Amino acid sequence: MKADVWVIRIAIMVDGTLQFEALFNDLEKKQKELGIASFGASITTMEEVFLKVNKLADSQMDIRPTTLLKSKKRRQDMKENISVPRSYERPVFSRLNDIANIKFNSGFPLYRQQFHSMFVKRALFSWRNWKLSLLQTAVILLVTTYLLTTLNLNYEPPAREMDLSQYGRTIVPYSVSGNSDVALKIIKNLKIFLKLKNQELREVQGKIHRKKETAANMKIYVPTSGLQIVLCLAFGMAVMAGSFCLQTVTERTTKAKHIQFVSGVYLLTYWLSALLWDLIYFFVTCCLLLGVFVYCGVDALVADYHFLDTMMIFMLYGWSVVPLMYLGSLLFSSSAAAYIKLTLFNYFSTAFSIVIHIIIKYYENDIPQFTRTLLVNTLMMLPSYNLAMSISKFFDDYEVKKRCARKLKNIYLDCDKKLIENNIYGFGEHGIGKFLISLAALGLIYLLLFLCLESTFWSLKNFVYHKIIFNVYEIFRKCKKATASIQVNKEYEDKDVEDERKRVLTLLPNLKRAPLLLNDLTKIYYKCPVVKAVRNISLLVQKYECFGLLGLNGAGKTTTFKILTGEETTTSGVVLIDGISITENIRKIRSRIGYCPQSDPMLNHMTGRELLIMYARLRGVPEPDIYMYVETFLHSMHLETHADKYIYTYSGGNKRKLNTAIALMGKSSVVFLDEPSTGMDPVARRLLWDTVTWMCKTGKAIIITSHSMEECEALCTRLAIMVKGQFKCLGSPQHLRNKFGNVYILTAKIKIDENEDKLAEFKEFIATTFPGKRSRVGL
Numbered sequence: 041m042k043a044d045v046w047v048i049r050i051a052i053m054v055d056g057t058l059q060f061e062a063l064f065n066d067l068e069k070k071q072k073e074l075g076i077a078s079f080g081a082s083i084t085t086m087e088e089v090f091l092k093v094n095k096l097a098d099s100q101m102d103i104r105p106t107t108l109l110k111s112k113k114r115r116q117d118m119k120e121n122i123s124v125p126r127s128y129e130r131p132v133f134s135r136l137n138d139i140a141n142i143k144f145n146s147g148f149p150l151y152r153q154q155f156h157s158m159f160v161k162r163a164l165f166s167w168r169n170w171k172l173s174l175l176q177t178a179v180i181l182l183v184t185t186y187l188l189t190t191l192n193l194n195y196e197p198p199a200r201e202m203d204l205s206q207y208g209r210t211i212v213p214y215s216v217s218g219n220s221d222v223a224l225k226i227i228k229n230l231k232i233f234l235k236l237k238n239q240e241l242r243e244v245q246g247k248i249h250r251k252k253e254t255a256a257n258m259k260i261y262v263p264t265s266g267l268q269i270v271l272c273l274a275f276g277m278a279v280m281a282g283s284f285c286l287q288t289v290t291e292r293t294t295k296a297k298h299i300q301f302v303s304g305v306y307l308l309t310y311w312l313s314a315l316l317w318d319l320i321y322f323f324v325t326c327c328l329l330l331g332v333f334v335y336c337g338v339d340a341l342v343a344d345y346h347f348l349d350t351m352m353i354f355m356l357y358g359w360s361v362v363p364l365m366y367l368g369s370l371l372f373s374s375s376a377a378a379y380i381k382l383t384l385f386n387y388f389s390t391a392f393s394i395v396i397h398i399i400i401k402y403y404e405n406d407i408p409q410f411t412r413t414l415l416v417n418t419l420m421m422l423p424s425y426n427l428a429m430s431i432s433k434f435f436d437d438y439e440v441k442k443r444c445a446r447k448l449k450n451i452y453l454d455c456d457k458k459l460i461e462n463n464i465y466g467f468g469e470h471g472i473g474k475f476l477i478s479l480a481a482l483g484l485i486y487l488l489l490f491l492c493l494e495s496t497f498w499s500l501k502n503f504v505y506h507k508i509i510f511n512v513y514e515i516f517r518k519c520k521k522a523t524a525s526i527q528v529n530k531e532y533e534d535k536d537v538e539d540e541r542k543r544v545l546t547l548l549p550n551l552k553r554a555p556l557l558l559n560d561l562t563k564i565y566y567k568c569p570v571v572k573a574v575r576n577i578s579l580l581v582q583k584y585e586c587f588g589l590l591g592l593n594g595a596g597k598t599t600t601f602k603i604l605t606g607e608e609t610t611t612s613g614v615v616l617i618d619g620i621s622i623t624e625n626i627r628k629i630r631s632r633i634g635y636c637p638q639s640d641p642m643l644n645h646m647t648g649r650e651l652l653i654m655y656a657r658l659r660g661v662p663e664p665d666i667y668m669y670v671e672t673f674l675h676s677m678h679l680e681t682h683a684d685k686y687i688y689t690y691s692g693g694n695k696r697k698l699n700t701a702i703a704l705m706g707k708s709s710v711v712f713l714d715e716p717s718t719g720m721d722p723v724a725r726r727l728l729w730d731t732v733t734w735m736c737k738t739g740k741a742i743i744i745t746s747h748s749m750e751e752c753e754a755l756c757t758r759l760a761i762m763v764k765g766q767f768k769c770l771g772s773p774q775h776l777r778n779k780f781g782n783v784y785i786l787t788a789k790i791k792i793d794e795n796e797d798k799l800a801e802f803k804e805f806i807a808t809t810f811p812g813k814r815s816r817v818g819l
């Protein structure tokens with residue numbers, strides 16, 4: 041006989057006292073009659089089983105399983121007296137206590153530390169991606185070597201032995217004026233000599249005209265020009281310059297850059313350290329290129345200490361092209377696309393500028409002076425043009441002087457005095473002074489322009505969206521409403537949400553030092569149709585508070601975090617962090633917050649420990665304390681065993697742990713954690729809760745989003761539920777539970793043979809035991 045086992049979960053909402061004892065007595069009595077195989081009530085969750093099993097498996101692990109009741113107790117403790125130490129201490133707490141009194145660096149020691157950490161990060165990127173660096177360098181060197189070997193470098197016509205027999209029988213004309221004995225004797229001997237060689241000597245009257253040398257009767261000898269050398273170099277230089285955008289774009293698109301700025305890095309230290317590393321890398325590659333010049337015999341660029349001049353030209357080019365690549369990288373959202381397109385830009389800008397230069401030179405008289413000046417000045421804005429001109433003129437100058445000195449003249453060589461005495465660093469037609477000055481100035485201009493853009497871009501964007509687009513949108517919306525004559529009713533607002541709004545408004549002048557204050561914050565994405573991601577939220581979060589932001593997917597939680605950390609601009613409303621307005625001083629705000637975003641913005645080429653050390657330096661942890669500081673966070677996130685592994689090998693959960701640790705580091709007053717425990721195992725989650733609780737106790741305000749209600753219950757002193765960008769309820773978990781009702785769940789397993797009525801009977805039994813509309817029975 042087939043027997044089905046049905047598992048029935050019953051949610052019972054009870055008004056007043058629990059009736060479990062009576063329920064269990066009745067269930068026991070009617071167990072057989074109702075066909076119930078087993079029943080029970082348990083407060084031991086599977087998570088607790090998991091914790092216990094882990095504890096047994098690893099007796100070293102210092103995690104005590106806690107029941108839900110303990111979590112509740114902890115929450116209760118926090119609510120009732122936040123600053124009182126908890127009655128039960130954990131090892132993670134004692135280790136966190138060790139770092140509580142660290143004095144963070146500021147001023148010059150902080151700049152130095154930040155510069156150090158940013159430089160090391162950059163160097164590690166090149167070092168760890170050595171295959172890419174090696175491949176790139178190999179391509180540059182091989183291509184340049186190949187192209188240079190195809191040129192006629194250092195070619196000199198060989199000495200030739202002239203012999204008339206090469207030309208068959210020839211007539212050698214002669215003419216003698218006067219009757220000198222010597223001349224007659226020479227003629228006689230010449231006749232004998234030529235006869236032996238089967239040649240004929242014939243006397244002619246008058247003067248024999250000296251034949252003019254033409255290109256046709258001499259071996260053609262064309263020396264290599266400087267522009268040819270430049271074309272050989274162009275590809276290598278383009279590839280190398282293009283590579284400077286790689287890490288820049290990667291860090292921006294993965295938001296690793298944003299997190300570094302949120303961790304307090306200064307704009308100058310971030311970019312100057314990058315520039316310094318890129319120039320060192322450029323210098324090393326240029327040294328190898330000089331080796332190629334030696335191998336290929338490009339004496340003009342290496343002989344007689346000329347390698348110093350060449351290196352100076354290269355470094356000036358590097359100084360101007362690196363900031364230009366940083367600027368160009370802002371246009372791309374993929375590092376591969378940026379690399380390819382910027383390399384092509386560099387290559388073609390060299391090639392086209394050479395073509396334009398040649399056209400201007402050969403059609404000098406046909407092109408109006410104004411057009412010529414405009415073209416040349418425009419070209420001088422390009423580092424590649426200045427490099428091309430500097431190298432080619434330097435090469436040509438050397439070759440002309442060398443060949444003219446050795447009298448290796450030919451029709452292609454102009455040994456004009458002007459050229460022989462040319463000062464190569466002069467500002468004249470054949471000097472490179474103006475190109476070098478241009479390279480130096482361009483580097484400074486591009487760098488300042490880039491830093492200016494980086495520092496003002498956010499404010500500019502904020503101004504455009506906050507002041508201009510929002511006002512235009514409001515006018516448009518009001519006009520539309522007026523024409524449609526629609527009476528829009530004010531949306532219902534929960535009393536607690538309304539009270540919070542009033543609290544913010546009335547206490548606004550006195551609460552300016554609160555860690556976080558939001559007044560009527562709104563964010564609209566101007567898409568078609570417009571997306572109102574956050575709508576008029578007002579909130580005040582005090583020190584020691586852990587505030588939970590709950591909501592369905594797409595409710596607007598992440599957008600709120602993005603605004604509060606300066607990743608997105610506000611559309612309207614006020615955001616104050618420590619009393620500082622986000623629209624007025626985003627830089628100051630960023631150094632006062634910690635942020636764990638929803639995605640994992642990792643520098644994958646580093647190990648977990650290296651990354652934490654980097655962020656500890658950015659936050660200003662003094663060097664002697666860094667080791668202990670980082671160890672504490674590794675321990676608090678249960679990451680010790682993964683500390684020395686590369687981040688790209690980390691599991692999703694471990695990446696979350698690392699991100700959360702980064703967010704909690706430093707002396708920030710507000711920490712935003714966007715679903716920090718997603719993907720974390722229960723052990724790590726408990727450790728995270730402990731760490732967050734400890735952080736709250738040190739005075740930080742923590743704002744957390746989570747889809748785990750248990751987590752919110754365990755951590756949050758207050759929480760709000762967001763729906764379509766608005767707060768729909770707000771208060772402490774207990775307050776919300778009281779307000780929106782208690783739910784109890786009874787789980788029973790019923791063995792049903794053939795008589796299906798037992799299920800209906802059981803339902804009826806429950807309905808009579810717990811009468812009222814609020815009892816629901818489900819399968």
Ligand SMILES: Nc1ncnc2c1ncn2[C@@H]1O[C@H](COP(=O)(O)OP(=O)(O)OP(=O)(O)O)[C@@H](O)[C@H]1O
Nearest residue numbers: 565567571573591592593594595596597598599600
């Ligand atoms: N860049 C954007 N452009 C247009 N709309 C956007 C953009 N970013 C977010 N949105 C929209 O804003 C709303 C809020 O999104 P948000 O990411 O803040 O939700 P969330 O509450 O964090 O969701 P989840 O729980 O899935 O993380 C969604 O409707 C989303 O589609």
